[in-house]
Amino acid sequence: MVETLSLFAQSKHAATQDVAGFWKTLPPRLRHTAGGDTTCVGVQSNSDTNYVIDFGTGARTLGDSMVSKILAYKGEYILNIFITHTHWDHIQALPFFKPMYFPNVTLRFHSPYPDLDARLSRQMEKEFFPITFHATSSKKEFILFEPGDVLKFEDDRVQVEVHPLKHPGNSYAYKFTEDKKVFIFATDAEFTGEDLEYIRGIAPFFGMADLLVLDSQYTLDESFAKFDWGHTAYTMAVNIAHNWKVRNLALTHHEPAYNDEKVYGIWEDAVEHRNALGASKLKIHLAREGMTFTL
Template identity: 40%
Template sequence: MLVRFWGTRGSLPVAPRARVIEDKLTNALMRASGRSFADEAAARAFINDELSFGEGHTYGGATTCLELEGADDSFFILDMGSGLRELGNDAFRRIAQQGRSRTYNFFMSHLHWDHIMGFPFFGPAFDPGAHIIIHSGHADCEAALRRQQEEISFPVAFDWLRAKIEFKVLTPGETHVVDGVEVELMPQDHSHVSYAWKFRKDGKTLVFSTDAEHRMEDIEDKEAFETFFDKADLVICDTMYSLAESITLKADWGHSSNVMAVNLCHGAGVKKLALFHHEPTSSDADIDNLFDETVRYEALNRKDRTPLEIVCSYDSLELEI
């Protein structure tokens, strides 16, 4: 299975201001210390080998949207954040070039605006030959999507969409098979409830768990999520805050920390953890620091466990599992 990250921010989309780009360029020039580069490849090598990811790139600013390749035929899309617009445009390209199916299976963590705001801009929703199936644990999923396209909020009504659109409410705790992939969902602690999703195919397991608050003292929650994460090849986890933030100023805000993600993945024997749902006020340098802190914490608390590989998600990242 291949996972593509089209949007990795939480709460609202963000974009770097002009001064941020200027600061990045200034820092790179200072780090280059007057050296010249023989060609573009050498310049890129400097960026990739000698600068941190946040110095030479950006984690991006689109809200939650991922794609899973591995289904028998259809597109598998996790959440409808602002990253969905670009995914839709790329889907048109792949359909034209590769003859891909025009069936789109969506799996919704929850219905807060940052996770549905991309749907009115999803090009395939206007394709009369497209078939969109929206899987959710929420019975009010259709109501939420229709409401954001009411005239007071958006100029294009939901009923103007031309794709065939279906809504399916799935039951937590059961295994559902969607286009050759085994799918499970589990409720999480978040306003109006969010759901973690597990996808299994060909012996590989992906868990997508965003917008969930995990507390150090909640043993029942710990045991439940360690069971759900058990031996997953990849867990994409809400790490919006540091531990200090999650237990002080931002306690009960519905999000978790890098430390809790590592603890749960250690307990579950997970192979790889992707830090996800980045705080919108965090700069690229802030996210770099959170990533470095998480890697250090994992190493210090690994004990006799197999090392947990940690990656920090960014818009356009692709991970093979």
């Protein structure tokens, strides 16, 4: 804030009090915070159907935003949910997800985990939460969704595919396709220089995505120090996106110990790395809390 006020005082906008004009001149790190919520992503199709990926702390805000739509909906409101993995930062807000408490809501969980019901129920046992998972008013359905499957929906043109990722305890990427537009969410994934042949081999799944949200938690040095911890260096993420001919790359799963200055510095370094590769067609974004993309 001090830096922003100082820049305003020195700018040509100060004399006219043109705050809006000044705001547009600021670098992204001074206009937006990255936010501190853990992983939760909402996907909305062209037919206004909602999908949810993971239940990190961001699920509380997402769930709140759905309440008015659920209240106005006549009949059974089906919400399709995709779980990448069940490490706590990806499921911890499930107890606070308001749609789970409406009797006209069906939560339809899709994942490659045959024991997902038991995993989600465990964190809401009486020792940890006053209401158990199945005591909430919504209906729950669990559908096994494995690599090679293509999931389609009766009332929507979206189709979803799943692909395994390298991460302790397993993790999965989800690919959403609608009208030839492709969005892929691939958090909690470790790609290193030792995986080059593997990376080329999975290009048919990930290649040509309009938007790839990819794990990029580490610097290169950290990726060596934390080898086999299940996360990727941002430089490797840029290399991969370039090789896969991705149009937009969003860096995600930021290191929790970093402040906004460090996180935005990584984004700036990632852009420089892209330029050094000669990959000017690849657009690089820093995933932020509340950020939206329209494909």
